[in-house]
Amino acid sequence: GQQLNQSPQSMFIQEGEDVSMNCTSSSIFNTWLWYKQDPGEGPVLLIALYKAGELTSNGRLTAQFGITRKDSFLNISASIPSDVGIYFCAGTGMEGGGADGLTFGKGTHLIIQP
Amino acid sequence: ETGVTQTPRHLVMGMTNKKSLKCEQHLGHNAMYWYKQSAKKPLELMFVYNFKEQTENNSVPSRFSPECPNSSHLFLHLHTLQPEDSALYLCASSQVLAGGPETQYFGPGTRLLVL
Numbered sequence: 332g333q334q335l336n337q338s339p340q341s342m343f344i345q346e347g348e349d350v351s352m353n354c355t356s357s358s359i360f361n362t363w364l365w366y367k368q369d370p371g372e373g374p375v376l377l378i379a380l381y382k383a384g385e386l387t388s389n390g391r392l393t394a395q396f397g398i399t400r401k402d403s404f405l406n407i408s409a410s411i412p413s414d415v416g417i418y419f420c421a422g423t424g425m426e427g428g429g430a431d432g433l434t435f436g437k438g439t440h441l442i443i444q445p
Numbered sequence: 446e447t448g449v450t451q452t453p454r455h456l457v458m459g460m461t462n463k464k465s466l467k468c469e470q471h472l473g474h475n476a477m478y479w480y481k482q483s484a485k486k487p488l489e490l491m492f493v494y495n496f497k498e499q500t501e502n503n504s505v506p507s508r509f510s511p512e513c514p515n516s517s518h519l520f521l522h523l524h525t526l527q528p529e530d531s532a533l534y535l536c537a538s539s540q541v542l543a544g545g546p547e548t549q550y551f552g553p554g555t556r557l558l559v560l
Binding site (some may be wrong): 335362364366371372373374375376379419421423431432433434435436437438 | 449451478480485486487488490493501503535537547548549550551552553554556
């Protein structure tokens with residue numbers, strides 16, 4: 332089946348630093364999604380990417396859909412304490428027009444040191 | 446209520462018990478999903494329902510039985526579970542559009558412990 336390789340597995344950074352994480356796959360995905368999950372909660376959607384090469388921002392977050400459709404990255408600028416959590420990339424392979432389950436990466440655990 | 450809700454939030458059950466997890470989406474979506482999240486493993490898709498019809502069963506053991514009575518409600522019936530089934534069970538929903546991409550929105554999950 333399809334797999335997503337997400338890195339790094341964890342990050343220890345200082346408040347105010349920029350963060351970068353990425354996902355790669357051996358398969359093509361037609362949609363890339365980035366989620367954040369806080370302890371005891373479900374994943375919350377941060378950014379959705381629908382076109383190869385697309386670069387999308389949401390406040391301090393920026394994500395790009397790789398031109399090959401096999402990778403994506405997420406950047407967080409000027410990190411703040413509430414950015415702590417686990418970030419997941421997810422992809423779906425279906426072109427559209429049907430429900431398709433998401434394939435998830437293993438997550439990047441972001442820890443911010445004061 | 447807004448978004449996707451799940452009840453109960455926490456559940457402890459014995460291996461011989463029968464219990465059900467409930468999910469309700471208030472987003473007007475037409476597709477719903479069950480995922481399993483275990484420690485140190487990626488979220489795993491279990492079931493997909495599109496317009497109340499099950500379109501995918503991702504090799505899930507028969508001790509997990511889904512039910513989708515309408516496009517807003519989704520259940521996961523549990524019976525004779527094993528300790529390794531302990532996990533966070535997440536429900537999600539999306540609006541499937543012809544020819545278009547769809548984004549899934551998740552509920553808060555049910556934390557299940559099987560003793």
